[in-house]
Every structure is written in C-alpha cells, then in structure tokens.
Amino acid sequence: MNKKQKQAIDRAVGYALSIFLRIPALILEKILRRDHTVPPRVPPKRIVVAKYLGIGSILQATPMLRAIKDKYPDAQLTFLTLQSNKNFLLRYDFIDDVLCVDDTSLLNVAATSFRTIAKLIPRRIDLFIDLEVHSTYGSLMSLFSCSKNRLGFSLQDKDHRAFLYTHLLYLNTNFPIRYCYSQIAQLIGAAPLSPEQGLLGPPPTDSESEKVGAKLGLIFDFEHKGIIVLNPNASDLRYERRWAREGFASVARYFSHQGYAVALVGSPPEREYVQGIIELLGGDANKVRNVAGVFSLPEFFAFLEQSSLVVTNDSGVMNMALTLRVPQLLLAGPVDPEQYFIPNEYRTYIYYQTYCSPCAHYVDVPPCAGDNVCMKQIKAEQVIDICERLLRGESVKPKRTVSLSFNSEVLGVLKDKGQ
Structure with missing residues (x-):
C-alpha cells in the first residue's frame, strides 16, 4: 500500500x-x-x-x-x-x-x-x-x-x-x-524545549562507520575534494516537494567539475527516479554516483556525517542531516521550512512563498495540481552560489521571499467547474 x-x-x-x-x-x-x-x-x-x-x-x-x-x-x-x-x-x-x-x-x-x-x-x-x-x-x-x-x-x-x-x-x-x-x-510535567536543543540522531557504531568508509572508497574510487550529497526525492504524499531533476543535474555537473564527488541519494524504490538525473548528465556523470538504496538506515547517518554538504528537498533526509553538524541547504516550497528546518550558522534554506504555499498538511490535492510553481522559482544558479558559500564556511541567511505573482497566474484555486 x-x-x-x-x-x-x-x-x-x-x-x-x-x-x-x-x-x-x-x-x-x-x-x-x-x-x-x-x-x-x-x-x-x-x-x-x-x-x-x-x-x-x-x-x-x-x-x-x-x-x-x-x-x-x-x-x-x-x-x-x-x-x-x-x-x-x-x-x-x-x-x-x-x-x-x-x-x-x-x-x-x-x-x-x-x-x-x-x-x-x-x-x-x-x-x-x-x-x-x-x-x-x-x-x-x-x-x-x-x-x-x-x-x-x-x-x-x-x-x-x-x-x-x-x-x-x-x-x-x-x-x-x-x-x-x-x-x-x-x-505531563516535562521540561520545556530549550532553543539550543537540537534533534538527536541514533549514534552509529564504529563498525558501521568503518563499513561506510569502505563502501565510499569503492564507490568514489577517484581523488576528490569531498562528497556533495543531493537528495531529489519526496514521499508520495506530496511529490510536489521535489525540485526539478534538471536543477539537481545542473548542481551535480557544476560541483563534479569543481573536483567534488557527488552522491545522489534515496531509498531502494527511489533508485530509478534518481537514475534519471544521471541520464541527464550524460558524459558529465564521471564523478556522480547513484547511491540510492546502498546504505542501511544506520549507515546512512554515518554516510551523511562524512559528507561535505547536503542539498535536499523537504524530506526525511533533511531531518537526518539536522541531527549532524553537516552544512545543509534545504529547497522548500509546499511546506513552510520553519516548521521542520532548524537554520543556524551552517544550515540555510531557499523558499519562495507563492499564494498557494504552504499547502502540504492542509489540503489533500495541491492547488497547483502538480505544477509546483513554488519550487520552480528556485534557480540552479542560486543553489550553486549558496552551496559554494556554505562550503567556504560562511553563514548564509535563509532566503525567504513572498512571491505575489507567478506569470500573472491566479494560484490556489481548489474548485473550478468551468474547467
């Protein structure tokens, strides 16, 4: 089911x-x-x-x-x-x-x-x-x-x-x-949450960390500056949270040319969708790998911990990275990023709030009917620029923009008998 x-x-x-x-x-x-x-x-x-x-x-x-x-x-x-x-x-x-x-x-x-x-x-x-x-x-x-x-x-x-x-x-x-x-x-009497308290991840064992290190050595069998993790997936409750595969392909192409290894992640059922990004890259995929389904859940935490940067749509991967001190860029749209994301000096997000956003958790069928205009406003050039700054150790202020129009289109229509 x-x-x-x-x-x-x-x-x-x-x-x-x-x-x-x-x-x-x-x-x-x-x-x-x-x-x-x-x-x-x-x-x-x-x-x-x-x-x-x-x-x-x-x-x-x-x-x-x-x-x-x-x-x-x-x-x-x-x-x-x-x-x-x-x-x-x-x-x-x-x-x-x-x-x-x-x-x-x-x-x-x-x-x-x-x-x-x-x-x-x-x-x-x-x-x-x-x-x-x-x-x-x-x-x-x-x-x-x-x-x-x-x-x-x-x-x-x-x-x-x-x-x-x-x-x-x-x-x-x-x-x-x-x-x-x-x-x-x-x-029920528990203490309130302090602003300094972050999410708690399951600590990987030494053997799991070693196993992940060995896998990475085999997968990325070439010299590189570090591993850029890209997650293009979202659950079937709201596929509209996905940023376009073409955008992820542009980011992957850029950083592979800069000497980084690029890992496209996901669960085993998401491997085929992720492979579509590899295919878009064509001859530029030499330093890009599809690792969807390669790691167990505990291993995946250890893998993220060994990465240089995580770029993700709103998803479980985002929350996993929040438990670690790894730079992260969230690409948000159907969900208000402040509801789940925790920005700090090494984590930030891009969010264009169109009239119909946020819609996830509020309506079953998104008003855009799959044409996720909120995510489409995020450009690859923006993502690359912020990623470079995060990799340099800069603190990047979250980019939250209220977008009142999108090509003069009326957004948020839930019912229209004329169509």
Missing part, C-alpha cells in the same frame, strides 16, 4: 469506527471515573508515545522523548511505530521498548494492530501520547490501549476523533513542530 491508499482507508474505516465507538467509550469513561489530572499526581510507571509515519517527524520528537525520560526516569517508555522503524528506534537509550505495526498490507495492519493492543492492555498504560495529527487510526489505537490518560493533537477543538482522547492539544502549525511536541510533553 502506498501512503495515499493508507490515508483513504484511514478516513473511511477510521471514521466509521470512531462514530460507532463514540457512545460506548463515553459510557465506559463515566463508569471508570479515572483520575485524569495532568501532570499526574503519581509518577507514571508506563508511558507510550506513538508515531507511525515519517522518520523525519520521529526525529523531530527526539528532544521531547529525552525530556519525558528525564522527568520520569523510572517509567518504562515505549514507542509505538511501524516495523520498518524498529531497529532505528532501539538505538536510543531513552526508549525502553518498541512495539510495531506492519503496514505492508491491510491484513498485516489488522493482525499486528490486534497483537499490539493485546500487549498494551495488560501493561495498564498510564500515559499514551499520540503524535499523529491527521490519522484516525492513531486515535483508535490510543483508545484501544485502555490507557488512563490519552493525549493527542488537533487542528480544531471538535471533530470525530476528539472524544478518543482525554486531553487534546491545539496544533499550531505556525510553530516549529519540535516545539509543538515539547508542549505536549510539558502538559
């Missing part, structure tokens, strides 16, 4: 279940008369944090997880997520246990969800924090866990999911998401 199929099933099945369970859940709540005071009067013994989709969002939650564990060091902190994230999350010393759901098929989702609920109920969970905002599935899992207190986010105060929680926090999308996560942690 792709992400859009999961989203459609979540809305149809999840909505029906939430309506069906509304009255029984409210009746049971009245009968049990639990103490829902937060912060809890008695330190919780068992805490569950759930985030299923998006490794980037999970990384954004790591400061919150650390704060919760610091506040309640004796509590068992369990993370509920997809099976594909398990090994990655087990590397954190502040996470005690990881429970997983397999999303490879609808049948597997149902089977593993029932198994997970069967494990959660006997544990008598004190606090369940659901970090999914748009998922009814996440809300139902929090209810079925039978947790004493169930905390979640919402963009509004009343919807079909609201009754599934005991505490609902407004998600202010104008704030960086890591601060939103921090707010829900503060609700």
Whole structure:
C-alpha cells in the first residue's frame, strides 16, 4: 500500500469506527471515573508515545522523548511505530521498548494492530501520547490501549476523533513542530524545549562507520575534494516537494567539475527516479554516483556525517542531516521550512512563498495540481552560489521571499467547474 491508499482507508474505516465507538467509550469513561489530572499526581510507571509515519517527524520528537525520560526516569517508555522503524528506534537509550505495526498490507495492519493492543492492555498504560495529527487510526489505537490518560493533537477543538482522547492539544502549525511536541510533553510535567536543543540522531557504531568508509572508497574510487550529497526525492504524499531533476543535474555537473564527488541519494524504490538525473548528465556523470538504496538506515547517518554538504528537498533526509553538524541547504516550497528546518550558522534554506504555499498538511490535492510553481522559482544558479558559500564556511541567511505573482497566474484555486 502506498501512503495515499493508507490515508483513504484511514478516513473511511477510521471514521466509521470512531462514530460507532463514540457512545460506548463515553459510557465506559463515566463508569471508570479515572483520575485524569495532568501532570499526574503519581509518577507514571508506563508511558507510550506513538508515531507511525515519517522518520523525519520521529526525529523531530527526539528532544521531547529525552525530556519525558528525564522527568520520569523510572517509567518504562515505549514507542509505538511501524516495523520498518524498529531497529532505528532501539538505538536510543531513552526508549525502553518498541512495539510495531506492519503496514505492508491491510491484513498485516489488522493482525499486528490486534497483537499490539493485546500487549498494551495488560501493561495498564498510564500515559499514551499520540503524535499523529491527521490519522484516525492513531486515535483508535490510543483508545484501544485502555490507557488512563490519552493525549493527542488537533487542528480544531471538535471533530470525530476528539472524544478518543482525554486531553487534546491545539496544533499550531505556525510553530516549529519540535516545539509543538515539547508542549505536549510539558502538559505531563516535562521540561520545556530549550532553543539550543537540537534533534538527536541514533549514534552509529564504529563498525558501521568503518563499513561506510569502505563502501565510499569503492564507490568514489577517484581523488576528490569531498562528497556533495543531493537528495531529489519526496514521499508520495506530496511529490510536489521535489525540485526539478534538471536543477539537481545542473548542481551535480557544476560541483563534479569543481573536483567534488557527488552522491545522489534515496531509498531502494527511489533508485530509478534518481537514475534519471544521471541520464541527464550524460558524459558529465564521471564523478556522480547513484547511491540510492546502498546504505542501511544506520549507515546512512554515518554516510551523511562524512559528507561535505547536503542539498535536499523537504524530506526525511533533511531531518537526518539536522541531527549532524553537516552544512545543509534545504529547497522548500509546499511546506513552510520553519516548521521542520532548524537554520543556524551552517544550515540555510531557499523558499519562495507563492499564494498557494504552504499547502502540504492542509489540503489533500495541491492547488497547483502538480505544477509546483513554488519550487520552480528556485534557480540552479542560486543553489550553486549558496552551496559554494556554505562550503567556504560562511553563514548564509535563509532566503525567504513572498512571491505575489507567478506569470500573472491566479494560484490556489481548489474548485473550478468551468474547467
């Protein structure tokens, strides 16, 4: 199942279940008369944090997880997520246990969800924090866990999911998401997020770093000044986040001519899309390599750490690089970069805010219908100039431009019966 199929099933099945369970859940709540005071009067013994989709969002939650564990060091902190994230999350010393759901098929989702609920109920969970905002599935899992207190986010105060929680926090999308996560942690007594606190990456082992070094020696078997990492990919929830392959090809061509090795990255399914950039380069691809799918997730962190610069669309790669002291340039459009990106003296972004941007996380179908005018305004010459400055160690102020028109075109039309 792709992400859009999961989203459609979540809305149809999840909505029906939430309506069906509304009255029984409210009746049971009245009968049990639990103490829902937060912060809890008695330190919780068992805490569950759930985030299923998006490794980037999970990384954004790591400061919150650390704060919760610091506040309640004796509590068992369990993370509920997809099976594909398990090994990655087990590397954190502040996470005690990881429970997983397999999303490879609808049948597997149902089977593993029932198994997970069967494990959660006997544990008598004190606090369940659901970090999914748009998922009814996440809300139902929090209810079925039978947790004493169930905390979640919402963009509004009343919807079909609201009754599934005991505490609902407004998600202010104008704030960086890591601060939103921090707010829900503060609700249960954890310390607020300090401005100096960055995202926490899983530390690679010495053997993984050595393995990556050996792979790089084989892949880039020529002299070079360093490795420029280019990520042209975005998830299927919003392909409009991609900058054009022609733009990435221009950047790759320029820096390979300057003596750098260029690595085009991605997951195994993205390898074919990445290869399209290699094909655009033709005879200029001598120092450019398609490494999509070459590294495991832990190895990929070690690989990024050994790079000279990362250039990426908004994606999980961006968040992975945020955990490291590696120069980074983000190319943003459908998502406001300040929501997830953390600019500093060695990280910056380019963002042209057209009338219809940001649209991701707000509408299912982008108003541009795939013609991502916000990303098209980013020029290869700009990207190359900022990359050169970052490579020289300069601090580059983020380029945020409000673009009121694009070729006199009206943007943001969601419905037009005349077409």
